Amino acid sequence: MERPLTKNIRPNEDPLSLMEYEQAGGYRAVRTMLSTMSPQDVQVQVKASNLRGRGGAGFPTGMKWSFVPMGENAPKQKYFIVNADEMEPGAFKDRYLLEGDPHQLIEGIVVAAYAIQASHAYIFLRQGYGRAELLLNKAIAEAYENKLLGENILGSGFSLDLRIHTSAGRYICGEETALINALEGKRATPRAKPPFPQVSGLWGRPTVVNNVETVVNLPHIVNNGADWFKSIGGINDSGTKIYGVSGRVRNPGLWELPMGTMVSDLIEEQAGGMMDGYRLRAFMPGGASTDFLTPDHMNVRMDFDSVMKAGSRMGTGTITVLDDRTCPVGFVHSLEKFFRRESCGWCTPCREGLPWIERTLQAIETGKGEMSDLDLLTEQCRLLGPGNTFCALAPGAVEPLQSALKYFLEDFESHINNKHCPWKSI
Amino acid sequence: MVTIFIDNKPHQVKPDQNLLQACLSLGFDLPYFCWHPALHAVGACRQCAVKQYKDDKDAKGRIIMSCMTPVSEGLRISVDDPEARAFRKGIVEQLMLNHPHDCPVCDEGGECHLQDMTVMTGHNYRRSRFRKRTHQNQDLGPFLNHEMNRCIQCYRCVRFYRGVAGGRDLNVFGAHDHVYFGRHADGPLESEFSGNLIEICPTGVFTDKTLKEHYTRKWDLQTAPSICVHCGVGCNTIAGERYGSLRRIMNRYNRDINGYFLCDRGRFGYEFVNSHKRIRTPLVKSPSPPAGEGRGEGGKPADRETVLTHIADILSKAKGVIAIGSPRASLESNFALRTLAGENSFFSGIGNEEQSLVSLIIDIQKNSPASSPSLREIQAADAVLILGEDLPNTAPLMALAVRQASRNKQFEIAAAMKLPLWDDNAVRNAGQSAKSPVYIISPAETRLDDVAAKTAHVPIQDIVRLASAISQKLDPNIPPLSSGERTEVRGQDVDALAKEIATVLMNAKHPLIVSGTGCQSTGVVQTAANIARALQLKGKAVQLAFAVHECNTLGAALLGGRTLDEAFTVMQDGLADTVIILENDLYRRADEASVEQFLGRAKNIIVLDHIMHRTADQADVVLPAATFAESSGTLINYETRPQRYNEVFVPRGDIQAGWKWINAIMMATQHPAPGGFATLDDIIRKMSRELPLFAELADLVPPAGFRIAGQKVPRQSHRYSGRTSMIADRTVHEPKPAYDADSPLAFSMEGSEQQPPAPLISRYWSPGWNSVQALNRFQQEVGGDLRKESTGTRLIKMIGGQSEYFRIDLSEDPAESPQYFIFGSEELSNLSPALGKRRPMDDQQDPRMTM
Amino acid sequence: MLTEQEKQEISEELKHCERPEAAAIEALRVVQKKRGWVSDASLRDVAAQLSMTPAELDAVATFYSFIFRKPVGRHVIALCDSMVCWSLGHDDLYKLISTKLGIGYGETTGDNRFTLLPASCLGACDRAPAMMVDDELFGPVTPETIDEILSKYS
């Protein structure tokens, strides 16, 4: 089984230096591309590969790029931004790629930037990823020294300036338009779409934002072609995916596996199943903003379409398990506390609704709930649903809640009826 | 026009607007918060939700935000859909979670957009059992009260303050459910447009601190349409009174002039009306001290009959009477005075230099092909050159209009990207810091400099040099300066700058030149005209605006009195021994010694005014003249647009309009001039007959006899309370409401509730809409013209094309320009205590400010 | 007053920015790195260097959770309270730390050694419960290891 994205990663060791990376076949994609391919060629190939964005929504990358104005009349300055904000609870895959193989990311950035003819690229790195920052800076310096970045890369005439922006915290910065505002030195409230960043993004110029994992796929697609990329994937989707499992499993971690790997494979095999004495109650397939699924869904394939069909979203593909000895109400409460705190405060339903939800959940968890609270929660879930709020944060926040109300209704009711949390000793 | 379907009914709407605006224009009650016609849409509050359907088969539909949705042919929506209604109710419920529900003690109560919207959505029961978050308030200075707990985070305040007014000291802090709108630290808001927050804020976060001093609910204010008297722009206002004192000034929408906004001088300057310096009774010094001796201060109160007899006596014995008018008195009062004294004995009351400048400006307006633009037209300019004028201090709303004009580049960029121009953030993000070119050449820094492509702060003669160089770049035939051309002024390369500006003006579609009387320089005004003329000869539709500094500078000048210097000479030559001075403190007009001499020589001085000042102190007879709030009259603004202000309340005692006093004097003296003028219509009729320039004045506002369905237009709201007990301390009999013979407005709550013609709108109210946002209901389309608009007119129409270039003589120009202050330079507003607190330190002030 | 070095570092950041305000976060971080937090005085100094008003800079500063506008101790403990860490023992860990140090969230020890803050997911869910002390990540943190971790910071 091929593991193109992680083959160079040596856990607990420093990542490959530029030399080592090149020896392992690195920057071959950049060399080939700059000498033999037009930007259009790269775009065509990425489109053909059917690479879907790994940032959570699974939007086809080639299609995303195709909205960028190209050619003579296009603005001279365009931007490519790597979204390395990774602040969603349950997600920790990008850190692995950032710390594990920074050159792979840089190579991917050059590919993407070339494809859309961006003059500037940024890595938007979350606060707290200090080690990644250190390693990336080192790798970027090496790349500059070796003419893989900067003016006239490898004598091709293509120039690219790459800089890291380290965020000062706030989950909303991961939303691509909020991210752009953050880069402009503004409050990171999202922007309305349309206009899409590809048309009017950073400084009002064409901008593409892609997730770390999306970007690291690019060199391999250029090297091996679209068909190869499809071939290493699963039934529905191309390529490999960095999956993860966290929670009360024996062996939490991350694994690169073909797209569409079965949930059971991830939880039972890779993660070694539940820890002794714990049973699986439910899981979130891809981070805190995805609906719960239950043990009934163990045979769902982890690709964008299949998870959607099962009633959730693949999101980041890093599964969080909820065990039977953890209070689901408390769990959801902790989740909503996160979303409440991380809301940007721009639109009403999210800014006001999430605190109401959070306090209601807290009341229920601490035995002060009322039956009418359940209707209220359902109502608020609807109010904060997709399209109703300014960005996708709030809908993401209520996804797990609405499925919790479906799957754990009895738990909610017993909290309310017995006026305390059954998982807590009185 | 496109057809959209709302609840299955077709409606024709204008394209290029958002759905919310369209729905409101059609009269639908759709609640909203973050949207505002002058701020456009950002989609933050999510209050304006409606259902959208794919087609007529789609029964499910989806919730959309109407403000963020463009109207398009065939668009199908429902306002009435239960799910949409429930959604809107849910949003208000969320907004109210932390709202203190303190309406009974809140100044906004009764005119609160949040109240209106809460009622509109039907939210009326609090379900949340959690504690509310609270904030600390800030001291924001003398104008605004701050009560953050009432905030619903619509972001309008910062969007107005920063995005429209260009203020940089108000912002939003924090995140999630802890966002705070205020300053970095306590302190007065710096922007001179801060008062607009009162009307921009949909609830009671920012309220009028001066109103708080003598608080009255909106419905208990007696209000009338008025005109601001504090500068030459002529913003439209609504003034409100209770118990004989003026309580506040609010914006009155005039799309051509001030739109939705006012400046803080105009909003908070009104308190001079209640000032202790008011002259409230006739005062007589008897016997008159002999001429030439110091007269001391004050006189003894006298009653109306006595004083009129006394005046008649003075006038009959006088050896020559001259009259001095005023640029801050109404056209009618000036005209009455002119009638009383006779054309040859009437002097305009404007300082000498200023009078010659204003006459020059009038000549230019008459002859120049460049039209004098309204503020709305200024806002449409895509290149602006300001010569010598410190607009934020002399014509604040004009400065605001230029600031908006500087944004046209952003709109251009956004339009090229096919972005909807109502999508505020999209336009700003696409346009970033791009600005339409504004060049400011002025004696000192101005608060508009931040939007300027370039500024040159140079002495007046250098302003003329630069401007002259620009004009020559545009047309080499323009005669060179009489002397003193230079290649460099203050480090600026004259040739390069002139070339740059000339090119920019030539490349613009709507170039605008702004100047004014600020520098007191003929050269500045003339070069401005030369530039405009040169552009016009090149086929450009150029506009030329001149700021003048008082509310009726042009009115007084157009009446055509002789200059003040001539009055001094007449007195000096002994051709007169008696002077009547109308609403004018001569010490502000001429140097102290000349005024002293002049007044010293006068045997009899009769002053009509509303406030005591040094000139009034010297008078033998002082008559209490009404302010704008207690009388009706016409003012002519910088563009020669006449506008009517209306009596807000009947003043107590003998106070009456200047022109009424003069009429009384004429009656008492059995003046030979034909016809008295008992009413405003009388005097206007007389004026338009005698002076062809004013022929259209009679059509300006419906005459006093105008009725709607047989009724007058009420000044009091139909909820006006306590009318029968207001004077119960004096009498238990309710007096008959005063009859207003001068306008179709009634001092009463009885009258027509229909929308009157625009100049008669005394308040904005419509069922369900108690806040200022009720204005929506008065407009043909939201943000557009008023339903019963009479678009007003300029007295001077473009007739020119014949003018010659001016030959400019540098030596005539003063070396230094006076400094102007929005707070402090203007005589009347200066008496308002709140404004006084914002006045610059006294040592910065020019003691002889001409405005 | 900013030190020469701080000013220098901020001008370095400014060189790479399209507009000065784009360097806001970087500039604030320069100050925070040296002083632990951003005082009103520092904020005003930085604002001046970025041609911003204090209100404009503060609007940005107060948006982000890791720009500290109040004093913090010599070390900042950021304890992850998001769902995975929560379910793997955050509450107990918090109680333990809080008892040991005598402070709750948002508080600083009397000797100014530690400030304790709740953190949103640290991207270390496979090492839950996780926490950061200054720039260093720890996880899984157990009642047994907590003393050892804290003892590294004086």
Ligand SMILES: Cc1cc2nc3c(=O)[nH]c(=O)nc-3n(C[C@H](O)[C@H](O)[C@H](O)COP(=O)(O)O)c2cc1C
């Ligand atoms: C609240 C919110 C937070 C997000 N956080 C991240 C993030 O941390 N990393 C990320 O790659 N995408 C995040 N996204 C998705 C981005 O907006 C964007 O879709 C993504 O970066 C696109 O990358 P892709 O096309 O490569 O998937 C977030 C979206 C939302 C609404």
Ligand code: SF4
């Ligand atoms: S849903 Fe609204 S408040 Fe929440 S993060 Fe998005 S824009 Fe901000």
Ligand code: FES
């Ligand atoms: S008015 Fe439409 S979202 Fe606020």
